Amino acid sequence: MLMLVLASVLFCQKEVVSFKNFDFKIETIHSLISSGEYNCTNIVQFFQSRVVKYNPMINAIISNNPIALQQAADLDNYFHRNKKFKGLLHCVPLAVKDNIDVTGIPTTGGIKSLRYSIPNKNALVIDRLLAQGAIILFKTNLGELAFGSRISEIVGECMNPFDSERSCGPSSFGSGAAVSSGLSVISLGTDTSGSVLYPGSFNGIFSLRPALNTTPLDGIIPLFEKADTVGPFAKHLDDLVTTFSIMAQNDSIRNEFSNKIPLDQLKIGVISNFVDNLVHFVFGSKYEMDQEVKLAFERTINRFKILGLSVQEFSLNKTEFENLFYLLDNMFDSYVQCLISSKKKSMDYYFGDVQRFESDSPFRTFEQLFKSKFLNDYWREDFNISLILANDQSECNIFDLKVEEMKNLIFKWYEQHDLDCIIIPTSTNLPDIREQKEDSDFLTSAVFFGILTGLPTLNLPVGFSEKSENAPDGLPIGLSLMSKPDQLNKLNKMEITPMTELRSLEALNQNPKELKKDIFAAMSIKKIYILKGRKAAIY
Ligand SMILES: *[C@@H]1O[C@H](CO)[C@@H](O)[C@H](O)[C@H]1NC(C)=O
Ligand SMILES: *[C@@H]1O[C@H](CO)[C@@H](O)[C@H](O)[C@H]1NC(C)=O
Ligand SMILES: *[C@@H]1O[C@H](CO)[C@@H](O)[C@H](O)[C@H]1NC(C)=O
Ligand SMILES: *[C@@H]1O[C@H](CO)[C@@H](O)[C@H](O)[C@H]1NC(C)=O
Helix, strand or coil: CHHHHHHHHHHHCCCCCCCCCCCCCHHHHHHHHHCCCCCHHHHHHHHHHHHHHHHHHHCCEEEECCCHHHHHHHHHHHHHHHCCCCCCCCCCEEEEECCECECCECCCCCCHHHCCCCCCCCCHHHHHHHHCCCEEEEEECCCHHHCCCCCECCCECCCECCECCECCCCCCHHHHHHHHCCCCCEEEEEECCCCCHHHHHHCCCEEEECCCCCCCCCCECCCCCCCCEEEEEECCHHHHHHHHHHHCCCHHHHHHHHCCCCHHHCEEEEECCCHHHCCEEECCEEECCCHHHHHHHHHHHHHHHHHCCEEEEECCCHHHHHHHHHHHHHHHHHHHHHHHHHHHHHHHHHHCCCCCCCCCCCCCCHHHHHCCCCCCHHHHHHHHHHHHCCCCCHHHHHHHHHHHHHHHHHHHHHHHHCCCEEEEECCCCCCCEHHHCCCCCCCCCCCHHHHCCCCCEEEEEEEECCCCCCCCCCCEEEEEEEECCCCCCCCCCCCCCCCHHHHHHHHHCCCCHHHHHHHCHHHHCCCEEEECCEEECCC
8 A cells, every 4th residue: 555655646746846945844834835835735745755755765654644635635725715724733744653543544553463453533632633734644653562662564664864774763763753854744653661752862853752641542552551642743842832732632731832931940950960870770771871962961951051041950869879770670560560461451442442443343352463363473472461461450559659659759859959840861872773773772761760650751852973974964862851740749640741841942942043053953954864875955
């Protein structure tokens, strides 16, 4: 199907417009359309031509939306008739991770067994985005069943737009790479333990893991209901916030964002000895900070200070570090056990929805999927264990307790130092070299402890590593802002952060050029080099 769609794009298109200095911003698309110079059909054709040209080098896509052009024509008619946009995302190209349902397109989850699993309705977040006029261009490549770095058996591995020898990150990698290389303007990923944050970092763009329960998971293949979230990617922070506010159906997120506050009102916590204490053995692997990531971190903190943000530095003592890492390690065991034992129930819920799937759909239960003859050995073994342990929820109770302990620990930092957020490197390492991926552990990240507590976390692109032959622009580096919850006294009820953190950072973007250059280097990229030794100007 993919080939057919690509072929039709190639043949139907006579002439594709190109936009000079196009910045892949929602506002720009809207001004192109309101000027009357271009219509939505032109925009979609422009992106489809980019897909044909660049995707083979990145491999970010599983299937294209065969009716994208028809939907663009509908939007053109709407605009023509009503003299206004359908909504905030009128004609904004959207890419959707292939574990999120889009009516009429298979939700493969990256595995062969699900190639013909075609939902009859959209995931709830998709309905919300479409109602605002977004155009789905394609479904993106992902780690099988959104699990870590497992390469999809359907289309294979994603290649990092900045260095084709390197990976695009763990499971929402296609969505990260698609926005990074300008195949779409916004995209969606799911994040259970870093799958939106890491690809944001590895692809040099913004990404958000929302607080638990702020964006609906209906219509998404579940991985672990106690930690699953769905979040956006974008090149520009305001576009990320707009998308997120629509997904969460909360206008005040967007409105608060546009009311700028003075920079010094944002209190950013920095654990000053965090990086140096990271060399610990946790989860059987080593936390060790890459020197270039460390430098980017320090550089960013200095810039924050120069810009007048309120940076509150504090350090943890040896006992505190030991407690932290002990808790992480401990929590991880119950995390894995609870994930495995919850799988049957959450998968049964997803596949059992009679409105989602026709009565002749291939799978109505987890057990039927387990019996699929196309299921690969990895999942057969994994599902088998999940079925055996399905009635044992004891580890889930332990997990809940550990999460509470962790929240208590972290909330104490917010309270003691009067913080809005804490900043830490998103990944301790640069994007991993693809051949070595089996050896590298995606859990070796500093954000892991924030993720399991349900705190909303924003990945911020802050710059690049040294240039090299393989990566002529250097490799992107991201930092994560782990926001505090609304109410410290309501430990169980994680709510979305006041967006003050986000809007202040947007304000940074309006500061003098030279400051902007470092902090938002990722947004001023002129070129992306896709193949070793071969330069390709993407924008
Ligand atoms: C969009 O613009 C093109 C010219 O670039 C025109 O040929 C086409 O008819 C327009 N489509 C719609 C649906 O208005
Ligand atoms: C480390 O910090 C904790 C709490 O912040 C404190 O109770 C403890 O006494 C400190 N330990 C040392 C060795 O300073
Ligand atoms: C499931 O696991 C059990 C216990 O390890 C094993 O005996 C059985 O053969 C497995 N079944 C399948 C279908 O893999
Ligand atoms: C919407 O977002 C605002 C600002 O971030 C927050 O205070 C409020 O609680 C949210 N409303 C809902 C219903 O979640």
